Amino acid sequence: MSKDIKFNFLNADEQERYQKHLTLKEIGYEGQIALKNSSVLCIGAGGLGSSVLIYLAATGIGKIGIADNDSVEKSNLQRQIIHGTNTIGNLKIDSARERITKFNPNCELLTFAERINPKNALKIIREFDVICDCSDNFGTRYLINDACLILNKPLVFGSVQGFEGQVSVFNLHKNSPNLRDLLPESPAKNAVPTCEEYGVVGVSTGLIGILQVNEIIKIILKKGDILDGKLLIFDLLNINMKKFHLKSDQINKPIKNLSQFEDFYSEEQCSEQSNSIDIINAHDFNRLYKAKPNKILLIDVRENEEFSTFAIEGSISIPLNHLNEESYIEFIQKESLIKDVFTICQSGKRSAKASKILSKFKIQSRSIKGGIEKGRGIL
Structure with missing residues (x-):
């Protein structure tokens, strides 16, 4: 067939x-x-x-x-x-x-x-x-x-x-x-x-x-x-x-x-970006990142192969399916005490899920709407 x-x-x-x-x-x-x-x-x-x-x-x-x-x-x-x-x-x-x-x-x-x-x-x-x-x-x-x-x-x-x-x-x-x-x-x-x-x-x-x-x-x-x-x-x-x-x-x-x-x-429903997730667009994130890069923890939740092809300078790679591992959560919790946490992926769907996961561990983060697809030119 x-x-x-x-x-x-x-x-x-x-x-x-x-x-x-x-x-x-x-x-x-x-x-x-x-x-x-x-x-x-x-x-x-x-x-x-x-x-x-x-x-x-x-x-x-x-x-x-x-x-x-x-x-x-x-x-x-x-x-x-x-x-x-x-x-x-x-x-x-x-x-x-x-x-x-x-x-x-x-x-x-x-x-x-x-x-x-x-x-x-x-x-x-x-x-x-x-x-x-x-x-x-x-x-x-x-x-x-x-x-x-x-x-x-x-x-x-x-x-x-x-x-x-x-x-x-x-x-x-x-x-x-x-x-x-x-x-x-x-x-x-x-x-x-x-x-x-x-x-x-x-x-x-x-x-x-x-x-x-x-x-x-x-x-x-x-x-x-x-x-x-x-x-x-x-x-x-x-x-x-x-x-x-x-x-x-x-x-x-x-x-x-x-x-x-x-x-x-709605677009949010299709990408599972609920109101419980803080979302920021690429332009606003770019402004914050330029102003205080040392105060931001940018987590790229794409796969390792995607990260190696192109990544935002200063970001760290934690694939989405590994994000809930204890060692990563402990690291992010510690960093979140002194830095603002942001999540990014290719389009914004996986980063929204990542922020949901982090919220379950009481880690506040913001997902970058549109991800690298829309932010590549300005990030």
Whole structure:
């Protein structure tokens, strides 16, 4: 299914790893090759995404995409099993990549450290065969749905709240239902609480995520009763399962662009720069830096390779995924007693996350908006 190079063989490691698949008549060698040649994008590396990603890798999907711009927090670990205590503060995509690479090195991984939004949705989604929605809010779900309609991509939908979860497959065929056939309009922004606000039992995200992967496998293999035109609702508290049939309404099909979402996300939301983070633009920082360079600790949170290519004079390199290490935190805490702390990256997204991490250790800092991209000419 993938547009990339097609494989017609399994290497020795894969043959041993997928042995139980190879003995299944519904999969067999040809089916495993089909899985290897397929690509799946998982949007969200949280509760649903954790089990989805682990089982996609275990299944032998050849190319797995992960889109998420959030960082791991301790409160995530109750349900987001792909992450660990040692990755708290790291980007979820980095934490997930590390786990999957150790779990199954045969999988090609593509990561996107950004929230799916109207500007990047079509570009990212276009590159994958099957899209798996593991997001946690209605705005993103409708955006993903509409992007899949425009690009003719099958969408495996999942959601959880409390002890209840739902799974469905949208847009599998020309006449298949989509999310707008279930709910024609998205609820108002922030009208429906997320699992962070409402609460969720950890195992529900695990179960629904596994059911999503089961649908992905059936879609790729073209086997079994796929949840195309059906909504499966699972109540874990009372162990009840219901299946509802959905009808496609052609009025929900003619979606040509994502213009209706332009006002749904602010730039700050897409880059996870919340109001709790102090932000300074490059011009203002430049003025402060020139006035008192010895009173400023400038932390560059890009990767070492990026830092070695170009860096602001006087800055120090601490990659984002190492920032929460005890030695670095102790150093920054000590320096912050006599210096003002600033964080910088390529565009401002990672530095905003860095400032969030530092705030958890009661270190006040300011993220440089636009990062080196916008500041290179003046810094």
